[in-house]
Amino acid sequence: xxxxxxxxxxxxxxxxxxxxxxxxxxxxxxxxxxxxxxxxxxxxxxxxxxxxxxxxxxxxxxxxxxxxxxxxxxxxx
Numbered sequence: 001x002x003x004x005x006x007x008x009x010x011x012x013x014x015x016x017x018x019x020x021x022x023x024x025x026x027x028x029x030x031x032x033x034x035x036x037x038x039x040x041x042x043x044x045x046x047x048x049x050x051x052x053x054x055x056x057x058x059x060x061x062x063x064x065x066x067x068x069x070x071x072x073x074x075x076x077x
Contacts, residue, residue: 010016017023 019025
């Protein structure tokens, strides 16, 4: 059996869709990990970007970094 046949056999088997090891449970787990990782990235990135924006507005230190602080939305900073 090649990989494609084994994949369809796995997906076609109803026992792989149920229970704590099932596809639905793994999908929910994956989405939870993804949301957690994005939240951590936002906690780190938003203050950093807003800080760079404030420094750039003061005219010091950030004159060469406009792509970094340009995406900071006004409601965040």
